[in-house]
Amino acid sequence: MDTPSQLLQLLFTGLTLGSIYALIGLALVTTFNITGILNLAQGEFVTIGALLAISLYATGLPLAAAFIIAVLLVAALGGVLERCAIQTARQASALTLIIITLGLSIFLRGLALLVWGTETYSLPAFSEGGPLFIGGAAITPQSFWIFGLTALTLAGLYAFFELTYWGKAVKAAVLNRTAARLMGINPNRLSLLAFLASGALGAAAGIFIAPVTMTTYDMGFMLGVKGFVAAVIGGLNNIGGAVLGGILLGILESFSAGLISSGLKDAFAIIILIGVLLVRPQGIIGSLKERKI
Amino acid sequence: MKRSLRKSVMASLLILLLATSVLASGCGSSGDSDGEGVTGEEQYKIGAVLDISGKASSLGTPERDTLQMMVKQLNTQGGINGHQVDLTILDNKSDETEAVLAAKTLIEKDVLAVLGCSSSGPSMAMLNTVQNEKVPMISLAAASSIVEPVSERQWVFKTAQSDKVTVGKITNYLREQNINKVAFLYMNNAYGDGGRKAFSEAAKENNIEVLVEDKFEASDKDMTPQLTRVKASQAEALIIWAIPPSASIATKNFKDLGLTIPLIHSHGVGNQKFIDLAQGAAEGVILPIGKLTVAQQIPDTDPQKEVLQTYINNYTQKYGSPPDSFGGYAWDAFNLVVNAIEKAGPDRAAIRDELEKTQGFTGISGVFNISAQDHNGLDEESMVLVQIKDGKWQLLE
């Protein structure tokens, strides 16, 4: 394998990984922007979505049906949790709310362990066929599915926030709760909507990545942290930032593992995270836009 | 209208949640543990600390199932010399501090011996407690350092083959095939690290050059970058020291990259799950493994054949799926300790002495010859090389 194709290979891998992180980052950023809550249970939505789809698929349902049912169920789960746990503690401090989502993530992980056990599950790739070779570097068809979902999600969220009445309402509510209420927008309903959406998004992401990453009951945590880092690098208050941050993170990981040292690849990611936090806490994209204060 | 829809969605989901937990608890409670004292004789207490939840739970669960099955069998057959056996299994959540606390709990309960832990870290953490309290312990983990140096580990034994044994099997194969240049990838935890240490030593002795040595995290989702380095090197074979799922992901990435050199795994992938998860990419993979997985294929003359068949039949009958090598480690540990108690009676020091005298004990992981110098007692004979063909294990000559 010559050097150019080696580099190309690392780039492909980085893009695939990066899209996975971006998807989770997107869900985190959506909830954060609407509710001000950093949902530490986001990774668990990903896991449970994937596991549900795998179980449904195993019962003989077509993949598409399994996908839709699993996404709906996890969205509902997100809604139930929001109503039961988040809404009842709405007045608590930010710290308390973070800890509540932490408790929820522990609870969900335990539930997944109870239902699915410790085994690893996998889904078949969405489309048949082996990897494509471009310039001597391989890329699997499933990667394209993941790219597609990321692009679609990004476009969908962008369209929602910029073009629809509800999206504008969300932005208004984030800027000023009281004003939003005066205009007849109910922040509580928005909060529910945010959790429904992040549940659905998390589940969809989980199902798309299952053929690549395999699924265990406890994979949500690490994915959640990576999505977290991606969102911060890009800027927590920016949808596009989450995608950019995710892809940067994926490429960084891939190149440092391939060229420098695998053991230190996570260290590089964290050093960048801390650097971004110290120098530009609003994230990379935050620099392009003025801060929304 | 909207509100009632939301409520019904919530209600149905709650019912679903409830149903799944009831279902799961129903499945879980089928196997009852602990033997009740039917006879008037005093019960013999044995304890086990296993990694039932947490990151090593895939090891601890089959071990727990095996132990529960065995204690039930033993007690219906009359126990040890007429004494029923009371087995307490505690979960250490794959956590080192919890393992120490659990070991102390068991020792307080006056157990005669402690089995466990499932993985190396918690086993190492428990060592000091059993040494101080003078309680025999049989670990089910791989790292050689658990029983070495024996002078500081008089009370500690283990049933899983040490890394050295497995590595020996691999280097023998490499020599036979005239392969002198290899790449070595390992999982960045105690298991992978143990494999790396043992392999780099053995490679030096056998003049095998390690061109690429690299690692990946257990939670990593793509090992293509590391494999890209292997592809760019002149390595004639790749050895991967890991357990699923990361071992399966690496194998898939290996095939996707179009690598064609021989791929050798460690015994950490010795379960059907590895093959299933790799989705065809495991074809042709070679690995050293205990004989349990290929019990049908080994010759009838093999001393372990009968023991293996019985264990497979019993386990399959009870749990509906064949056992894996981890369950086998628990089988060996349980029988070793039962045999020792049978000879020594309820006395911890005497049990330890008996364990050290174990010779020619035919278990699942091999034929144990434990001595004062070797508290594992297994050699390369305990393993065979297999290759994966058509999604099945095939004994390699």
Next chain:
Amino acid sequence: MAFINKNHFWPGIILFLLIIPLITNSNYLLSILIIIGLYTIIVQGLGILMGYAGQISFGHAAFFGLGAYTVAILTTRFHSPTVLALLGAALLPGVIAALIGRPTLKLQELYLALATLGFGLLVHIGFTEGMELTGGPSGIAGIPYLSVGSFVFDSDIKFFYLVAGILILLSAGIKGLIESRVGRALRAIRESEHAAETAGIDTAALKLQAFIFSALLAGLAGGLYAYYITFISPSPFSFHASVQFVLMAVVGGLGTFVGPLLGAAMVVALGEFLRWAIPVVIPNAGGEYQIIFFGLILVVLMIFQPEGLGALGKRLKPATQKLPGEGYSTKIEAEKEGGL
């Protein structure tokens, strides 16, 4: 709380602690108390940082680990005297906290949480990657017992008294601290950093001092942990442990004096209790159920008693007096209203 014989409360607790080993010969009970004690030391520091200075840290397992590794490396690699190594275990994290504290503590809330989380992960990677020095993922075995002169802390009872003694000294010190000018200044920072600054308090310096102090304590606990278990590997010092410390601090109650002890005891005891209780109710259940219960209890507690267990007594106080947690939450709420 104030009227429930405050004067007898602490002597009572101390007496109780000292008598325990005499009425029980259970090493299991002692080791649980020792572990609770070690966690309490960490959470006391963290409690000062979070409850008084109002700064969160998701990276204290790193300081805990740095302390443990300092002891392990100094004693096994360099055969240093054990007391000296314990001193190093407290000092090294303190120095590191001083170095990273100044830039980090400028960050607000969530960003501080993320930066400390990053720091924790980074140190954890250091433990795993420091092959020759730290033993990599396999860790370091054979750590000697702590000894002072010819006295060796080699049994649970001796270790229990050591930890209990340290805790009592520490509690007395902290009580003095929070009732002093410094304590009032710290509380002022928590209520409003701006107001504190206008009142002439050097908030940056105070926050840094609280951070260093909490790192010192975590390091000390780490050193003691290494001497107690005598084997360490990177896994007890992961992000998971940092989260657990924060949980203990919050469950116990931020800004309350008994909070750290309550929180540590509650989290450890709950784990132990569930290990016993669940198999009795549901036979054959493993850790699965424990995890679920743990998550549920946490959520319920946070919803209905967000000030933590330590604040339970305060509910009895006249309503005119403001709860310490309240000013904090209103501030955040105000920030939220103001937008992002």
